[in-house]
Amino acid sequence: MDASRAKTYVQRLATAARSAAAELATTTGGRRDAALRACADALSDARADLKAANEKDLARSEEFGLSAAMVKRLTLDDQRIDAMAAALREMALQVDPVGKAVAAYNRPNGLRIEKRRVPIGVVAIVFESRPNVTSDAAGLCLKSGNASILRGGKEAVHSNLAIAAALRAGLAAAELPAAAVTVIDNPDRAIVPALCRAAGLVDLIVPRGGKGLISAVTEAATIPVIKHYDGICHVYVHAAADPDAAERIARNAKCQYPGVCNAMETLLIDAAVAEAFLPRIAAALRAEGVELRGCPRCRALVGDMAPATEDDWRAEYLDLVLAVRIVDGLDAAVAHINEYGSGHTDAIVTAEIAAAERFVAAVDSASVMVNASTRFSDGGEYGLGAEIGISTDKLHARGPMGAEDLTTYKWIVTGQGHVRE
Amino acid sequence: MDASRAKTYVQRLATAARSAAAELATTTGGRRDAALRACADALSDARADLKAANEKDLARSEEFGLSAAMVKRLTLDDQRIDAMAAALREMALQVDPVGKAVAAYNRPNGLRIEKRRVPIGVVAIVFESRPNVTSDAAGLCLKSGNASILRGGKEAVHSNLAIAAALRAGLAAAELPAAAVTVIDNPDRAIVPALCRAAGLVDLIVPRGGKGLISAVTEAATIPVIKHYDGICHVYVHAAADPDAAERIARNAKCQYPGVCNAMETLLIDAAVAEAFLPRIAAALRAEGVELRGCPRCRALVGDMAPATEDDWRAEYLDLVLAVRIVDGLDAAVAHINEYGSGHTDAIVTAEIAAAERFVAAVDSASVMVNASTRFSDGGEYGLGAEIGISTDKLHARGPMGAEDLTTYKWIVTGQGHVRE
Numbered sequence: 001m002d003a004s005r006a007k008t009y010v011q012r013l014a015t016a017a018r019s020a021a022a023e024l025a026t027t028t029g030g031r032r033d034a035a036l037r038a039c040a041d042a043l044s045d046a047r048a049d050l051k052a053a054n055e056k057d058l059a060r061s062e063e064f065g066l067s068a069a070m071v072k073r074l075t076l077d078d079q080r081i082d083a084m085a086a087a088l089r090e091m092a093l094q095v096d097p098v099g100k101a102v103a104a105y106n107r108p109n110g111l112r113i114e115k116r117r118v119p120i121g122v123v124a125i126v127f128e129s130r131p132n133v134t135s136d137a138a139g140l141c142l143k144s145g146n147a148s149i150l151r152g153g154k155e156a157v158h159s160n161l162a163i164a165a166a167l168r169a170g171l172a173a174a175e176l177p178a179a180a181v182t183v184i185d186n187p188d189r190a191i192v193p194a195l196c197r198a199a200g201l202v203d204l205i206v207p208r209g210g211k212g213l214i215s216a217v218t219e220a221a222t223i224p225v226i227k228h229y230d231g232i233c234h235v236y237v238h239a240a241a242d243p244d245a246a247e248r249i250a251r252n253a254k255c256q257y258p259g260v261c262n263a264m265e266t267l268l269i270d271a272a273v274a275e276a277f278l279p280r281i282a283a284a285l286r287a288e289g290v291e292l293r294g295c296p297r298c299r300a301l302v303g304d305m306a307p308a309t310e311d312d313w314r315a316e317y318l319d320l321v322l323a324v325r326i327v328d329g330l331d332a333a334v335a336h337i338n339e340y341g342s343g344h345t346d347a348i349v350t351a352e353i354a355a356a357e358r359f360v361a362a363v364d365s366a367s368v369m370v371n372a373s374t375r376f377s378d379g380g381e382y383g384l385g386a387e388i389g390i391s392t393d394k395l396h397a398r399g400p401m402g403a404e405d406l407t408t409y410k411w412i413v414t415g416q417g418h419v420r421e
Numbered sequence: 422m423d424a425s426r427a428k429t430y431v432q433r434l435a436t437a438a439r440s441a442a443a444e445l446a447t448t449t450g451g452r453r454d455a456a457l458r459a460c461a462d463a464l465s466d467a468r469a470d471l472k473a474a475n476e477k478d479l480a481r482s483e484e485f486g487l488s489a490a491m492v493k494r495l496t497l498d499d500q501r502i503d504a505m506a507a508a509l510r511e512m513a514l515q516v517d518p519v520g521k522a523v524a525a526y527n528r529p530n531g532l533r534i535e536k537r538r539v540p541i542g543v544v545a546i547v548f549e550s551r552p553n554v555t556s557d558a559a560g561l562c563l564k565s566g567n568a569s570i571l572r573g574g575k576e577a578v579h580s581n582l583a584i585a586a587a588l589r590a591g592l593a594a595a596e597l598p599a600a601a602v603t604v605i606d607n608p609d610r611a612i613v614p615a616l617c618r619a620a621g622l623v624d625l626i627v628p629r630g631g632k633g634l635i636s637a638v639t640e641a642a643t644i645p646v647i648k649h650y651d652g653i654c655h656v657y658v659h660a661a662a663d664p665d666a667a668e669r670i671a672r673n674a675k676c677q678y679p680g681v682c683n684a685m686e687t688l689l690i691d692a693a694v695a696e697a698f699l700p701r702i703a704a705a706l707r708a709e710g711v712e713l714r715g716c717p718r719c720r721a722l723v724g725d726m727a728p729a730t731e732d733d734w735r736a737e738y739l740d741l742v743l744a745v746r747i748v749d750g751l752d753a754a755v756a757h758i759n760e761y762g763s764g765h766t767d768a769i770v771t772a773e774i775a776a777a778e779r780f781v782a783a784v785d786s787a788s789v790m791v792n793a794s795t796r797f798s799d800g801g802e803y804g805l806g807a808e809i810g811i812s813t814d815k816l817h818a819r820g821p822m823g824a825e826d827l828t829t830y831k832w833i834v835t836g837q838g839h840v841r842e
Contacts, residue, residue: 020782022759023674024785025782025785026779026782039812054533083482105804107802107803107804111793111797111802111806113803120815120816121785121815156778162611162808168801187450187740199639203815203816203817204816218620219641219644221644222639222640222642222817224645224646224816224817243836244838245837245838247840249838249840251840252840252841256840256841296819331653338443349838354836358447360449360831361446361539362443363430364443364446364449364542365831366831366832366833368831368832368834369834369836370833370835371833371835371836371837371838371839371840372834372835372836372838372839372840373836374530374839375840375841376834376839377834378837380769381532381841382528382534382832382834383526392644394541394542394624394625394829394831395625395816395817397646398829398830398832399832400832408815408816408819408822409780409819410748410787410788410789411787411788411789411798411803411819411820411821412788412799413788413789413791413797413803414777414790414791414792414794415790415792415794415797416666416792417663417665417666417669417670417770417792417793418670418792418793418797419669419670419672419673419674419677419793419794419796420673420677420794420796420802
């Protein structure tokens with residue numbers, strides 16, 4: 001498909017989505033919740049179809065060169081299907097983000113001003129691999145009154161289309177327009193750039209996946225993008241840290257689930273406590289199978305530690321590997337984090353109020369943990385319900401994004417024939 | 422300058438701004454307010470320099486082909502200088518947007534979650550003509566703890582640099598870094614695209630000016646953009662409108678200040694009341710010198726009305742010209758507004774609750790007025806204090822944008838050694 005055909009193709013889909021969005025904008029939350037439950041039922045009912053479609057994708061996984069981990073993420077078994085349906089039912093139980101007043105007040109002239117949450121309109125989500133993203137993202141968009149356009153990876157196209165068919169059955173059961181959820185079935189590569197430039201039809205694009213996908217979308221986009229880069233998360237053990245808490249947090253942040261974006265990748269230890277703390281934590285982490293790579297001062301304190309290079313400070317291992325550095329005080333820790341971190345989640349362990357406050361103010365990250373593991377950086381743990389992802393951008397939404405982050409607001413000004421003097 | 426030199430040039434400025442932003446992020450609001458007052462004093466003290474610099478720009482206004490209106494906007498007289506200084510003093514009186522909690526709650530496990538407003542970082546503003554934008558924008562960024570990079574039009578370069586020198590004197594008096602406000606003095610055209618692509622150094626770019634400027638920035642940008650397109654605002658006179666209120670609002674919306682973005686450009690009249698209302702409003706508007714352009718049904722009711730073409734429905738006249746259309750009910754009015762409007766500000770005049778609620782929900786605009794003039798769509802009228810502009814985007818900020826809209830938030834999670842199970 002050339003760029004002009006892709007443009008026409010996207011315009012047709014997005015125009016239908018836009019009209020569905022206009023209908024969604026005036027539905028009650030009850031109707032949207034009923035649709036979410038109907039979609040959950042439809043997914044359960046379509047269990048056999050979903051697994052058959054998924055088989056077709058799995059049969060081609062070698063052709064696409066998928067790793068074992070990717071094949072695992074691609075697989076739809078009963079447990080995954082139940083989890084998708086359960087997530088939709090849980091969304092239906094959450095408070096409706098639409099209609100919530102962000103602010104409301106009277107002006108001295110008697111005008112009533114209200115800043116009220118409303119759906120954004122049409123949200124496009126471009127993602128790779130995991131088919132459950134299709135139902136999660138469509139569900140969150142529906143919850144928040146948005147029409148969604150979903151473009152998954154070619155390696156999951158059969159699974160995604162089977163999920164889409166189930167969701168569409170759910171929408172029909174709830175008498176909502178089919179174009180409220182559009183799954184793009186055409187694998188043509190020209191479609192994503194066309195989606196990225198559909199100003200006036202698509203309001204937001206959210207890329208989820210590898211860095212290649214994210215930077216391709218960012219480069220091409222003329223519409224707003226919210227990105228979900230991965231995390232290079234730090235734990236800084238301050239001079240006034242409780243050593244037991246520091247050990248517990250560092251172990252949890254590294255080892256509890258090393259393959260995810262909120263796992264720790266670099267441990268920073270204050271020079272004031274390094275001599276006492278580093279040998280202890282090194283032994284504890286090694287006992288859990290963690291490979292340590294350290295700065296020269298670390299290596300002088302602990303034997304057999306590989307040297308950390310500049311690349312290690314920027315690495316997202318997603319594995320049982322950890323970079324360790326001794327820093328001279330809080331400001332040096334902050335400087336390291338702001339230089340090498342990804343603005344995702346960074347923690348301080350300290351008993352000192354002033355140190356915590358300074359760290360919180362100075363670290364330029366979406367989530368800053370004080371005496372808590374980086375692993376808590378998650379929509380569920382923050383009580384948001386389902387999450388569309390974790391934004392490492394600063395505009396519109398930062399950190400874990402829930403249904404409310406898929407809304408904008410409208411100013412509603414009510415007078416009694418007021419005119420401006 | 423070629424693209425690579427422009428990149429180096431912008432990187433140098435933006436790196437300095439970034440380091441100033443890091444310093445601003447940990448200043449108290451009191452220090453930022455003191456700096457705003459010092460900047461106001463410095464502008465007043467530099468009165469003679471400002472006028473001399475402005476003379477140089479005015480002397481070249483013919484060379485740049487500026488219209489009389491543009492020359493007027495470019496002119497810095499005592500009144501304008503006083504107004505710039507007064508605006509900075511008023512900002513200093515506003516509540517500090519930084520540190521405000523957007524949400525704060527405890528989780529069942531005892532974790533404390535706080536979503537706290539923090540500065541965005543480095544904000545770039547690209548604008549044309551009016552030199553007072555330099556001090557307003559720099560002031561709002563400073564108020565909200567951001568470093569600003571300002572790039573004004575070449576026609577105002579001397580004025581802008583004189584203002585920048587005064588602001589810098591104010592920053593120095595308050596012992597804040599000079600790079601907290603950077604005015605780009607180089608007129609090279611390659612600089613704006615380089616600014617638009619300074620990901621990691623510049624967090625947000627706000628273009629203010631003509632459509633050419635705005636679309637050039639949108640096309641080039643890989644960083645977030647918030648746009649300020651102009652307004653095609655509607656007033657819809659519903660079947661249940663109080664005719665006196667409808668006349669008062671329509672006259673005010675069109676005539677009180679026709680050259681601004683929140684003035685009405687199209688009047689929609691419900692067919693149910695057109696016969697009674699149209700002749701009356703037409704006479705009233707014509708008495709104020711308004712030229713009317715109508716749909717065929719309007720022209721059948723009122724003599725001597727020029728026909729409105731498709732272009733008129735999309736026109737932003739910014740003048741005493743008005744398009745008028747008779748519509749068959751509320752849904753037709755909404756359809757017209759969502760098709761031809763610019764999502765800026767649209768009003769309904771009605772005595773009926775259900776009609777107002779439906780209009781408010783269905784019209785996809787930043788501000789929706791019920792029984793009030795579109796002219797109230799303004800940061801000052803909404804009580805925001807100074808405004809950086811009126812966003813016609815939906816993401817991050819919509820409608821009038823004040824200092825708080827120049828902040829993002831940070832999640833602060835506080836535990837007592839909490840780890841995730």
